Amino acid sequence: MIVVGIESTAHTFGVGVVEDKHPYILADKRVNYIPSRGGIHPREAALYFMDNAVNVLKEALLEARLSVKDVDGIAVALGPGLGPCLRVGATIARALATYFRKPLIPVNHAVAHIEIGKLLTGFKDPLIVYLSGGNTMILAFSDGRYRVFGETLDIALGNFMDTFVREVGLAPPYVVNGVHKLDMCADEGRNFINLPYVVKGQDVSFSGLLTAALKLFRGGVYDLRDICYSVREVAYTSIVEVSERGLAHTKKKELLVVGGVAASKVLRTKFEVLSALRGVKLGVVEPKYAVDNGVMIAWTGLLALKYGVTVEPERAYVRQRWRPDSVDIPWMS
Amino acid sequence: MDELELIASGAEANLYRGRFLGYDVVVKYRVSKPYRDVKLDLVVRRDRTLTEAKIMLLAMSLGVRVPTVLYVDLENSVIVMEYVEGMLLRDYIGLADEGVRRAYLELLGVYVGKLHKNDITHGDLTTSNVIVSSNGSLYMIDFGLAKISNDVEDKAVDIHLLMRSFESIHYSMSKELMTYFLRGYRSVLSPNEVNDILNTVKEIRLRGRYVEERRVRRV
Numbered sequence: 001m002i003v004v005g006i007e008s009t010a011h012t013f014g015v016g017v018v019e020d021k022h023p024y025i026l027a028d029k030r031v032n033y034i035p036s037r038g039g040i041h042p043r044e045a046a047l048y049f050m051d052n053a054v055n056v057l058k059e060a061l062l063e064a065r066l067s068v069k070d071v072d073g074i075a076v077a078l079g080p081g082l083g084p085c086l087r088v089g090a091t092i093a094r095a096l097a098t099y100f101r102k103p104l105i106p107v108n109h110a111v112a113h114i115e116i117g118k119l120l121t122g123f124k125d126p127l128i129v130y131l132s133g134g135n136t137m138i139l140a141f142s143d144g145r146y147r148v149f150g151e152t153l154d155i156a157l158g159n160f161m162d163t164f165v166r167e168v169g170l171a172p173p174y175v176v177n178g179v180h181k182l183d184m185c186a187d188e189g190r191n192f193i194n195l196p197y198v199v200k201g202q203d204v205s206f207s208g209l210l211t212a213a214l215k216l217f218r219g220g221v222y223d224l225r226d227i228c229y230s231v232r233e234v235a236y237t238s239i240v241e242v243s244e245r246g247l248a249h250t251k252k253k254e255l256l257v258v259g260g261v262a263a264s265k266v267l268r269t270k271f272e273v274l275s276a277l278r279g280v281k282l283g284v285v286e287p288k289y290a291v292d293n294g295v296m297i298a299w300t301g302l303l304a305l306k307y308g309v310t311v312e313p314e315r316a317y318v319r320q321r322w323r324p325d326s327v328d329i330p331w332m333s
Numbered sequence: 334m335d336e337l338e339l340i341a342s343g344a345e346a347n348l349y350r351g352r353f354l355g356y357d358v359v360v361k362y363r364v365s366k367p368y369r370d371v372k373l374d375l376v377v378r379r380d381r382t383l384t385e386a387k388i389m390l391l392a393m394s395l396g397v398r399v400p401t402v403l404y405v406d407l408e409n410s411v412i413v414m415e416y417v418e419g420m421l422l423r424d425y426i427g428l429a430d431e432g433v434r435r436a437y438l439e440l441l442g443v444y445v446g447k448l449h450k451n452d453i454t455h456g457d458l459t460t461s462n463v464i465v466s467s468n469g470s471l472y473m474i475d476f477g478l479a480k481i482s483n484d485v486e487d488k489a490v491d492i493h494l495l496m497r498s499f500e501s502i503h504y505s506m507s508k509e510l511m512t513y514f515l516r517g518y519r520s521v522l523s524p525n526e527v528n529d530i531l532n533t534v535k536e537i538r539l540r541g542r543y544v545e546e547r548r549v550r551r552v
Binding site: 142143147148149153192194197199200201202203233234237240241244245247248249270271273274277 | 342343344345366367368369370372373376377456457458459461478490494497500501502504505537
């Protein structure tokens with residue numbers, strides 16, 4: 001079985017082609033929209049996707065040495081994400097499915113991050129820490145779905161990091177050579193300054209930390225490098241703490257870190273310490289597949305198609321706030 | 334205190350069982366976390382130990398059952414408290430029949446109502462932090478994230494956390510459990526207070542990153 005997957009939830013337009021046997025990944029093509037200033041402007045990103053989508057699709061099929069006629073299904077990330085961006089991928093997927101009479105498979109972007117992580121690490125039933133620009137969630141499979149055990153009550157970790165470095169004048173660009181500007185700045189800090197450390201049960205919250213950190217910066221008393229160090233320490237540690245709570249709570253033996261923010265070395269080290277402490281296996285998805293990509297959508301679409309999960313093109317609405325815990329996962333049951 | 338036996342290792346503390354001044358006790362030791370900056374680690378452990386001990390005493394004075402606090406050592410983040418023989422409500426819920434379940438959930442509602450009426454929030458309200466003792470009483474534990482606060486938001490977070498613990502662990506009966514809980518909760522607080530809190534719960538849930546209800550149009 002071969003499935004084409006289309007990702008266009010935020011700043012990446014990607015097309016992946018996968019097969020249900022080794023080496024699984026037949027093609028992986030993507031383009032990234034990089035704003036010249038500020039953050040992602042959804043309309044600008046969508047326009048960029050429209051200009052590039054056909055080429056990316058063609059290149060992916062070329063790499064897989066396939067025509068759309070040869071595949072068994074078209075998978076598309078219908079959410080969660082930015083509306084204008086989602087609609088580009090959805091429109092292309094609906095058109096392909098209709099024209100070539102192929103099943104259209106709706107894929108939840110968060111579930112796709114989890115499934116590609118499991119494929120790459122070989123994990124079966126992990127506690128999942130999903131960290132990206134727009135998402136901060138602790139999930140675990142239970143009774144048919146990935147249940148949310150903890151999440152941010154306001155902004156996501158990646159969003160928090162981006163906003164902080166932008167406001168203090170360190171970004172854009174936010175990431176250079178795979179290293180986030182907050183990590184770069186924090187690596188030079190030495191002294192810890194006390195900042196609000198917010199853990200509410202299994203949940204975290206970053207808005208108070210952001211306000212306090214920016215106030216500290218504008219006060220002009222402290223060295224920015226020490227502020228960066230303290231901000232990072234508080235933010236990362238609170239995530240690791242709620243992960244530990246999730247492990248204690250669910251008793252899972254595997255810990256899987258997925259999403260674009262998983263690339264941070266310091267965060268990874270903290271998770272290594274945690275996994276040694278609790279005697280669990282740690283899997284961190286390699287940066288190439290931790291960030292948004294079409295392969296994860298194709299792979300999850302393939303798993304879903306085997307269980308007959310499809311959608312009529314005219315009903316394939318995009319869902320900007322589609323929660324992963326509302327999606328049935330028949331392949332895990 | 335002599336022989337201590339490790340009985341549980343939670344996310345932030347180790348629990349030991351022992352004897353102290355002739356009582357059967359639990360020694361709760363907040364362990365240092367190697368993944369935290371040393372300075373931050375000290376602040377977090379000390380703050381939570383102090384908060385927990387203070388609020389447990391307050392809760393007890395309000396008629397909310399908690400293990401009796403016997404000794405606190407702030408420097409080492411240690412609390413010595415009465416040992417309560419029993420089962421976590423989390424594990425008990427599935428075993429109990431409906432009537433018993435209702436009685437316990439209502440009582441939990443009364444406890445939380447009393448705390449909230451007195452501006453105390455638990456901060457980590459889940460069914461894993463409630464013990465059904467062998468003699469049939471209900472005890473609340475784990476007050477490390479508790480707060481003295483008259484902020485509706487903090488009270489609403491308690492309810493939100495409890496609801497999510499129902500939804501993530503006891504999904505098939507989460508509605509039923511919430512109904513029982515609210516019956517007890519409403520018996521302590523005024524209708525206005527409850528409405529304010531429940532509206533804020535709704536708002537917190539809508540604030541979550543991805544919440545379907547907020548979607549206004551289909552495209």
